[in-house]
Amino acid sequence: MADEMVRRAQQFINRTYPNMLGIPALDENGQTGWTTMFALTRALQYELGISSLSDTFGPTTLTTLASKFPKLNASTTPSANFARIIQSALYCKGYDGGDIDGKYNSRVASSVAKLKTDMGVDGAFPGGDLVPKVFKGLLNMDAYVTVNSGSDGIRSVQRWLNGRYVNRADFFVIPCDGHNSRDVSKSMLYAIQYELGMADGTANGVFGPGTKSGLKSHTVSSGSTGTWVSLFSAAMILNQRPVSFSSSFSSSLADAVRTFQSFAKLPVNGSGDFQTWASLLVSYGDQDRKGEACDGVTKITTARAAALKADGIKYVGRYLTNPSTTSLPEKAIQPGELQTIATSGLRCFPIYQTFGRDASGFTYPAGRAAGYAAVNAALDHGFKPGARIFFAVDFDALDADVTSNVLPHFKGIEDSMADAGNPFKVGVYGPRNVCTRVAEAGHSSASFVSDMSSGFSGNYGYPLPADWAYDQIVTRTVGSGDGKIEIDNNIASGRDIGENSFDKPRGVLPDVRFLGGYLNALHDDIGKYMQSIGFPNDGGNRIFSHTQCFETVLANDDVVTAQSNRYSMRKALIQTSAYWEMRHYDIIDQAVDAAVVYYHTGVGGGMTPKRDSSTGIAQISGEVGIRAWNHCITKGYVSGTILDPAKDADIWTMWQKVNKDNAYALQTVSLIHLWDAEGKPGGQNPPAGETTLRSMRLDYTESEIFQVLRRYQGWGEEAEEHATKRMALYQIFEKYNGIVRNQ
Template sequence: MDIKVREVQEWLNKTYGKVTGYEKCPEDGRTGWSTIYSLREGLQKELGITTLGKGFGSQTKGALKGKIGTLSAGSKGNMVKLIKGGFWCKGIDPSNFSDTFDSPLYNAIKLFQANAGVKIDGNLTVNLLAALFDMSAFILIPGRGDKSVREMQQYLNGKFSDELGILPCDGIYQRDTNTSLIFALQKAIGVSGANGNYGPGTISATPIVTSSSSAALIRVIQYGLYVNGHYSGNFDGTYNSSVAKGIIAFRKFMNLPPFTDTADLTLIKGLLTSNGNTNRESNTLDAATQLTDTDVNNLKRNGFQIVGRYLTGSVGVGSEKRDKNLTTAEINRITAGGLNIFPIYEDGGYEESYFTSSQGYKDAFIASTAARNLGFPEGATIYFAVDVDVQDGDIDRTVRPYMVGVINGLASTEFKPGVYGTRNVCLHGEELGMNCSFVADMSYGWSGNLGFKMPENWAFDQFVEYPIGGTPIDQGASSGRDKGHNAFNVRHVPIISPSDALKAIASNSLLKGKVNFDKKVTVINEPYLIVSVTASTEFENKGDGLAFNIKNGKFDPKDSVGLNEVLTTVFHMPDSGADLVIDYLGKTTISSEITAGNMSFKLSSSSDKLFKMSVTYNVQKVEDKILSGECSMTLDIEVDPLTFVTEKVNGFTSSVVQKIPNAGKIIGAAILLVGAVLFLVSTAPVDIIAGIAGFLTMLLSKLIPVL
């Protein structure tokens, strides 16, 4: 909490709290949009605007333009106090919170101007106040900002702030920075009506840049190469060997032949926009239409070699509805025509609400089943569509969990996970471990494309749509990372129905064959431990932590490594004990017959005495038979850890363990609880964690060697 920020918030609410249209800000000492909105509304009130609003638009700027000249050394009033409040919220110290325009305020203005890269004269301007009353940062963001990007942002502000306004200088390449860079190009090549949009006029005016071109134009190339990761030299406007090498490297990375140091439209627009030169040649397309022999011939004649097709679904509504799913007959037509195919999955995903972890797991199951039935070879990458412009701040709670679900869902299959989406979405997918990216660069205006570089793992780059012979296609480029497939072989794998799978699992001694779909059954009912189980014909993800993949009847090795580390470092278990826990968990406790799937946990507590946990298993294989439909099981476990604490005498002893009835019966549930505590420790109160951890560590040490 910042005391000065809280003082500003308290003053705002006291001064304008009764003004119609003013919205009070929290008095918590933290700068946020609500405080910025309150500052704006206070400013509008002082400017005589009767209808207050959260924005800083043309009406506010127009009214401020007529007032700005009165704000100088010695002037007094609420306007000055609002400006000082803005500086406190910006993290710049104006020394005091008085209503007088004094020398400390003058110095604060100059510091802000220096941070923004504009003329340092201590004079207020409309654009400066618009930047002040905003959440944009003008210092390097620790851990995220790049000093060279900030230098570029300051340079662009210094050149064009009168026309574009004062844009962020935080070292993060973003939409505003991208727009400013295009604006700088337009100015350098003399485009009339420059607006930061790479439209037809800019396209036609884009020259071939040489060493004799203007320094301003060459500097744009240097900046463009840098933000795309292909230049590390000075931003001096000199067309030197470093620039030439960067151009060649970028052309090769984006597959933009010829691979020379020529800086033409293809190179320049490729640096500054996501879709690049949409008239360039490429060998890839995707289509939501079942292709005929005529279509295949047309595509081949136009130089295409790789075709993206959808595994399932339909497009259109009513009389316009048509199937888009790939068929075996279509595969034969396409491959006979000499083209390769890569698979796309999209049945939904047009709204953010679609993207959840459980939906990702479900989609992985559906897509892998369809790909297998069509004969796609082992190792094929399936591209899961995120066909919506998800804002950067929303990706972590929507698309990332969805992609984790996809990755987990494919972990025990023969296929690899890929993602279709904006550059930003694909960058997140790359970080999570997606094998390849199919980048939706055609939507060049989407927020997830402007200001983001291409992911290193890009395989396909969609950049323009048009019809060929009446059939709509999306043209794209390929990097060579994924060449598609032309050899298909339907594999006849053993299948098991969800009901038969459930019977096999329920034969476990813990479950005693009692489990039925959609019916909760209690399998342990002791004073200190209640375990119930529910089965479902849908995949579930009730966990709020990690999901652990099960392959070949055991945990995925990468999950086992992390679990072993926590067991030995947090719980101080010997390696032998940790190995026993992992081995037991690897058998999934319920049944060693579950050979593929995943397991997730959720912890909660309703009081200091009751600890609850849900353990959810999504089952993909039983006895090496692939399920023909969805199947999941959830164990709901309730433990009263204080039951054991009350019996504690000089710590847990073997005599106490012997008093516990059915010790062998509850060992499986106990081990499950250990796994949950380890990975979701932050979700339960400390005292409960301590009680459970102590008891379970003791229980494991006493009982596991006996099993």
């Protein structure tokens, strides 16, 4: 909602500093935001005579301000524009700034005093003078009153921290909005270090050896009083434990501590001992704790299993797939490994992770693909129905990323799992905030928390999720000799205990002819998925319905099976490309095809002739068909006549075949995939060219499958987006092909 005084503040910046601050003119929309705060910061730097302007109110700005104007008031404010910056900032922060008339009057002084009271620094900086650290806090987007259902208890801690430590060199005013955050959590570590006697410059807000050592001698318990109890109760409050902020360690605080210790699987004694302090202050807690669970990228052999058991490990997390063909060769579960785990008395919980290292890798279609792929891989390895698969979110996801990408992704996983009949439970691996929000959205049943990544935004300032099953805290090495293995050490809550009984693994077998008894199920699953991404079963604005596309592809199952067996290529690759392309055929494609006919035959008219187009059920152009066939003929994969894509007659010959002969088009799909895998020599490639994949094989990784599907369409954002959507379609075809070939 627009605020007229904020609009006037934006107008002041635009009219006073045109082309002077190194930023575009502000939108005069009356809405406070970082853009306006950055502009005010730059205006302040300009008035201070700082030559290199920045969005950041950093050390240079603070030092220059402190040296020139340690206290700003009606007598010391150097200019009208300087006062207007203060007045404008007050309005952007929600306080009365007077008339933005360049006067540090009583209204401004009163608002500054109110701001300092809200910050909790009125004791350190009494009165209406504006001091540098308060000015720094004024020029950001932090709130100093509770917002968005903030906690009064947390706000009381925030104000106390500000008031007690604001005069320390490296402590700056933190928000007082009733919410824990990265800055608030770090301020707690500064406070601990200051109380331990660390000097300015030594205290750094890091949970290092000095802080750990000091905390070990500051256990608090029933009857304790003083600042250390205040800090401990503050840490409990910031972890959303129901206690009062107090300097006295009461019996109710002791009860709450015991509840927290039980929840976090700490020794239950009701005291603020080192392990409890550590768990409250940093996500990974005391990294010397030995957990009962681990996960890793190394095969569990008999010797390694013995080493793990000797170290107290009961549960082992292993990956269902490895998207890479070159790194971490033992990341995915290896043949015979699950049986070794079970025979050794250990239990295994499966993890599914691909290359999703930023928000762009998480979408609803990608989630659908992930769910189907994980089900297929779990069945391949022999996991029985009921096992919980932990789907990984292994990047520093901001809260906005969770909303825009992660939650839709897990909705996709949930939907695909439901379509499969819910054979497996869905778990989530990731930072605390990710795990909590996915669980609260109803998309997961337990969390595997990446607390070892303590610097992640989703771990800093967030409590341990209520449904945590495994808490990953440190990497360490166990065993020696043949039993030596590096693991991520995990605390186990008992909410998930993995699996110790497995079905016989499904082998890497060649595909066979499809069985009619599964046609309806496959038809319905594909229809559900395509509808979920915007393709109604009746075809919508496309030429062909779902049923028409499905029946066309499956009617040529003998051709597809033959191509699959001949080239060690999964049938699903051919089926997916053909179905996807036919499903997209629309009236524009129809018109372009007519223009090609007109170009080569003169039949038709009333249109611009066109030499070539993507055509037929698999949308193959004459040129692409020629290049794929030529490549495969040259390689000896297939026999045939070499054609010249520069000749109209040859283009027309190939175009007619892929347009009219469905069996020929499906055969050509397989040849295009072979050509794609070998780098598409002679084709239209991205500037850097296409890499050469491993030769076509039945055990292609998901990344290789993605590349083949993407290359069929070309390159660029649309090809990447469509390939992501086709991955789910591939996994649905592969699910039923897998069932049939394993009967």
